[in-house]
Amino acid sequence: MQKLVPRKCFLTRGVGVHEKRxxxxxxxxxxxxxxxxxxxxxSSIIPWGCEIVSREEGxxxxxxxxxxxxxxxxxxxxxxxxxxxxxxxxxxxxEEKHGYIAEYSASNCDAETAKREAVDMAVKMLKAKLSxxxxxxxxxxxxxxxxxxxxxxxxIAVAVFVI
Numbered sequence: 001m002q003k004l005v006p007r008k009c010f011l012t013r014g015v016g017v018h019e020k021r022x023x024x025x026x027x028x029x030x031x032x033x034x035x036x037x038x039x040x041x042x043s044s045i046i047p048w049g050c051e052i053v054s055r056e057e058g059x060x061x062x063x064x065x066x067x068x069x070x071x072x073x074x075x076x077x078x079x080x081x082x083x084x085x086x087x088x089x090x091x092x093x094x095e096e097k098h099g100y101i102a103e104y105s106a107s108n109c110d111a112e113t114a115k116r117e118a119v120d121m122a123v124k125m126l127k128a129k130l131s132x133x134x135x136x137x138x139x140x141x142x143x144x145x146x147x148x149x150x151x152x153x154x155x156i157a158v159a160v161f162v163i
Contacts, residue, residue, distance in 0.1 A: 006069070006161035008051045010058030011087060011141035013157045017148070021076060024152035028074075032156055033059055037068040042161070044071060044125065046089055046099040050161075052139065061162050071159040073103035073118070077147040084109040085157040088118030088140030090126045092133045099137075100125040101159045115142035118157075 012034060016027025029035035033055060062068060073085035084106055091099020102121035104114050119140045127133060140157075147153035 004163055005047050006050045008053045008162040010053050010055050010160050012055045013141050013143035015145045016154045017151055019151050021152045024154040028154040028156045036064045037066050039070050042069045044100045046091055046101050048096050048098050058162050069161040071101045073105045073157045075105035076152055076154040078152045080149045081107050082146050083107050083155050084111050084114035084144035085155045086114035086118040086142035087157045087159045088122045090122040090136050090138045093135045093137050111142040111144040115140040
């Protein structure tokens, strides 16, 4: 039986706006380029040896209808406010240990603040596990949008795993 250990991971983001909540989410998935997959949420582990690749490279390896594991940050609103979502990761460069992915979503928040929060949480989770880690690889992806009154705005930031 094949083990489901991701070989690659890519980060993506999207924004969708529509009068219906579900449609705004679908439009955010389309903007992120991942609407054609069956998405399964997973927790926060990025395995050792999992290569971080570009969105384009990752998408090339996936097929329509494929079951794809993701860590997703999602925020939606139909009020006049700025909303943001982000995913961030941290992992040791040299050690054969796993890293962490953290998701963050907030109202009245911009993309850069959300990204800093997500990366900071991933670093804290990693350092709680490996207190002596010194050389880290960190990264993240964030998106923010101004929601309009009466229409749903959905922002998503996603870490997508390729098995």
